[in-house]
Structure formats: C-alpha cells, structure tokens
Amino acid sequence: MKDVKHCCGCGACVQACPVGCITFERDAEGFEYPRVKLEECTDCGRCERVCPMLHPNEPAAPLSAQGVIHSDTSVRLGSSSGGVFHALATAVLREGGVVVGAMFDEHHTLCQQAIDSSEDLPRLRGSKYIQSSNHEAFQQVREALKQERRVLFVGTPCQVAGLRRYLGQDNPLLLTADFFCHGVPSPLVWQRFLDEVLASHHLRHEDIAHISFRHKSGGWREYRMMLTLKDGREIGIPRRKNAYQRAFDENLSLRPSCYECPVRGGRNQSDLTLADFWDIAHVRPSVDDNKGVSLVLCHTTKGIEALQLLCLQRFDTDLEAALRHNPAYHATRTTPHPQRAHFFEQLTTAENVTLLIEQELHLPLLQRLRKEINLRKYLLKQHLMRLMTWK
Numbered sequence: 001m002k003d004v005k006h007c008c009g010c011g012a013c014v015q016a017c018p019v020g021c022i023t024f025e026r027d028a029e030g031f032e033y034p035r036v037k038l039e040e041c042t043d044c045g046r047c048e049r050v051c052p053m054l055h056p057n058e059p060a061a062p063l064s065a066q067g068v069i070h071s072d073t074s075v076r077l078g079s080s081s082g083g084v085f086h087a088l089a090t091a092v093l094r095e096g097g098v099v100v101g102a103m104f105d106e107h108h109t110l111c112q113q114a115i116d117s118s119e120d121l122p123r124l125r126g127s128k129y130i131q132s133s134n135h136e137a138f139q140q141v142r143e144a145l146k147q148e149r150r151v152l153f154v155g156t157p158c159q160v161a162g163l164r165r166y167l168g169q170d171n172p173l174l175l176t177a178d179f180f181c182h183g184v185p186s187p188l189v190w191q192r193f194l195d196e197v198l199a200s201h202h203l204r205h206e207d208i209a210h211i212s213f214r215h216k217s218g219g220w221r222e223y224r225m226m227l228t229l230k231d232g233r234e235i236g237i238p239r240r241k242n243a244y245q246r247a248f249d250e251n252l253s254l255r256p257s258c259y260e261c262p263v264r265g266g267r268n269q270s271d272l273t274l275a276d277f278w279d280i281a282h283v284r285p286s287v288d289d290n291k292g293v294s295l296v297l298c299h300t301t302k303g304i305e306a307l308q309l310l311c312l313q314r315f316d317t318d319l320e321a322a323l324r325h326n327p328a329y330h331a332t333r334t335t336p337h338p339q340r341a342h343f344f345e346q347l348t349t350a351e352n353v354t355l356l357i358e359q360e361l362h363l364p365l366l367q368r369l370r371k372e373i374n375l376r377k378y379l380l381k382q383h384l385m386r387l388m389t390w391k
C-alpha cells in the first residue's frame with residue numbers, strides 16, 4: 001500500500017491470506033491498516049486479488065428504487081430510517097440463518113459480528129457512526145454458507161465489496177446490503193469522546209445498556225445520541241450540541257480513504273443499498289410522519305425478490321427525486337474539513353477531544369463561505385456528470 005487513502009480497512013486481505021501473515025494495526029489516527037510479515041509472505045498475490053480498492057466496479061444505475069416503511073411503528077422508532085434492516089434480518093433468522101452487522105463489544109469498540117438468534121438482533125440494529133473492525137466476519141460468512149445456511153451481511157459499501165471479492169463467487173444463500181455511506185469516523189476519536197461523556201457523569205462502560213446514535217425522541221430528522229443506562233436512566237445529547245456527531249457531519253474525523261471512495265458513486269457490489277429517504281416530505285408527503293422512511297436501491301433480482309417477500313409498506317420512486325438532499329450515494333469525493341490534518345496532529349496530546357473538535361470546527365466566516373461554495377460547485381459537477389453517464 002503506497003498511501004493510507006488506498007486502504008479502506010475492510011479486512012478482506014487479512015482474512016484471505018492463506019498463511020496468516022497479515023494482521024491489522026492501528027495508526028496514530030486510530031484506523032486499522034494491514035501489516036504484512038514479509039518473512040512469512042509467499043507472494044501468492046491473494047491479498048491484492050481480494051482488495052476492493054484495487055478492483056472497483058463500473059458505475060451502474062440500480063434496477064429499482066423504493067421507499068420502504070416497516071409496518072410496526074415501534075420497529076421504526078428503534079431503527080435509523082424505516083426499519084428495513086430489521087425486516088430483512090428477522091426473515092433470515094426465522095429460517096435458521098445468520099446475520100452479520102456492526103455491534104459493540106463490552107468496551108464499546110465496534111466490530112462486524114455474526115448472530116443467529118433474534119435475542120441478539122437489538123445489538124446489530126441502528127447506525128453507528130464509527131468504522132467497524134472486521135477481523136473475522138468474512139470467515140464467519142464463508143463457514144455459514146458452507147453449512148448451507150442463509151446469510152445476510154450488512155456493512156459499508158467497501159466491506160460488502162471486500163466480502164464479494166473474498167468469496168470470489170456469488171452464492172444464492174447470501175444476501176448483501178450496504179448503505180449510503182457518508183464515511184466512517186475514527187474509532188480512537190469515538191473512544192475518547194465516549195470516555196469523556198462517561199467521566200462527566202461519573203459512569204463506567206459497564207453502566208451502559210445501549211447506545212443509540214439516532215434516537216428519535218425528538219423525531220427522525222432531529223435525532224440525538226442517547227445512552228441508556230442499566231439503571232434505566234438516559235443521557236441524551238442533541239445533534240447540534242454533539243461534538244462527535246458534528247466532527248462526522250463536517251468531515252473532520254473520517255478515514256482517509258473515505259474522501260476518495262472508489263466503491264461509491266453507483267459502484268456498489270451489494271444486492272441492496274439502504275438509506276434515509278430524507279426528501280420524502282416532497283416526494284410523498286402523505287407517508288411522512290417524521291418517524292423514519294427508508295430508501296432502498298435494488299441492484300440485483302435477488303435483492304428485489306428478498307424485498308418482495310417481506311411484509312412492508314413499499315412504493316416505487318424516481319431515483320433522482322429520492323437522491324435530492326442525500327449526496328452520499330453518488331459522491332465519490334468528499335472534501336476533508338480544512339482542519340482535518342491539524343485535528344489528528346493534536347489528537348494524541350489534546351487533553352479533551354470534545355474541546356479540540358469544537359476549536360477545530362470554529363472556522364472564520366471567510367473559510368466557512370469558501371467551504372460552502374466548494375461543496376455547491378462539487379454537487380453541481382456530480383449532478384452534471386451523472387446526467388451524462390446515465391444517458
């Protein structure tokens with residue numbers, strides 16, 4: 001790897017190496033990168049063959065775009081958007097299958113993990129704005145497929161693309177879903193932020209029962225982070241006051257590869273792509289109750305069929321209309337926050353990461369205006385390119 005921005009950390013090379021000479025190591029920013037023990041490497045080239053960054057798909061328009069709403073309101077309220085993941089996962093688990101997604105361990109480190117019981121489903125649900133570590137999930141998928149069990153794998157577009165290359169061929173028992181991906185923030189920034197929240201309330205990791213990044217007590221659009229404690233108390237952090245969320249939203253804390261992502265922009269290798277249907281109020285106002293609506297893009301007939309089998313409220317939608325206010329699908333480039341490099345330089349020595357984020361995001365007016373103009377120019381360019389590609 002010549003440059004950190006060429007590695008998305010999907011874990012395909014680590015898990016595919018036939019002699020196990022590749023391990024993950026965290027860098028100073030907190031992101032994992034593969035390290036090869038050269039003395040053990042047999043130069044077989046498998047790590048390069050499975051790398052999704054080296055082998056991106058050509059962009060293609062999805063087969064269909066649908067708005068989806070889970071019929072159970074409590075499921076929707078516990079999901080990030082319309083609850084489509086819960087419906088897909090429940091169907092697979094009911095048939096004795098395996099579901100792989102992102103869950104916290106006891107230290108609140110995020111990992112891709114497999115479950116096969118609906119009791120564990122709450123741990124997978126919900127968007128967690130952190131890069132999830134993937135040391136063994138692809139191997140777990142391969143094992144489950146060998147046992148002829150159905151598998152649902154949900155992850156970032158690069159994780160799904162990595163899984164596809166790791167497995168080498170499609171399997172009718174495997175259903176994959178990625179999501180519109182704004183990018184993944186550093187696990188180190190997350191750990192430091194969470195430790196500070198806990199310290200300010202005199203709490204420990206073991207006091208936490210659940211963390212939601214998208215709690216809907218103020219509505220789907222006005223979501224907040226919520227820490228639910230084992231004694232029933234709740235600590236809510238509104239989005240605007242949440243330094244961690246703002247660092248994510250403003251591209252301060254993302255992985256270097258996310259700023260030039262070769263698996264976005266319609267290059268998804270999944271069966272389905274899940275998203276928030278943010279523009280539903282204009283596209284279909286009658287279903288907008290501010291409790292969450294999913295947008296689902298189907299890239300394969302397997303994806304379309306899987307969705308058809310579920311008992312969900314669905315409606316076809318025009319893709320361009322659905323993508324308004326949601327640039328994360330088409331965008332292959334994201335402009336890093338101008339203070340990104342400075343932020344990560346200060347991270348190891350800064351005593352308080354929350355304060356550091358607030359200082360870095362407080363840009364002078366002129367810089368803020370320049371940032372806004374650049375973003376608008378970029379979105380316009382993307383829109384024009386899309387029109388030319390799809391015609």
Ligand SMILES: Cc1cc2nc3c(=O)[nH]c(=O)nc-3n(C[C@H](O)[C@H](O)[C@H](O)COP(=O)(O)OP(=O)(O)OC[C@H]3O[C@@H](n4cnc5c(N)ncnc54)[C@H](O)[C@@H]3O)c2cc1C
Pocket residue numbers: 078079080081082083084085086100101102103110124125126127128129130131132154155156179180181182183184274275276277294295326328
């Ligand atoms: C980092 C990130 C960025 C996103 N950016 C956008 C965006 O810009 N625009 C948009 O419309 N939607 C975005 N989404 C997707 C959106 O938040 C919802 O996940 C999606 O609408 C599905 O919602 P749901 O109600 O069906 O499922 P949910 O119940 O919310 O399920 C989410 C699924 O994603 C998996 N998951 C959660 N966090 C991670 C993670 N960090 N890494 C890998 N897998 C994970 C979970 O295990 C679960 O399977 C993003 C999600 C994440 C995790």
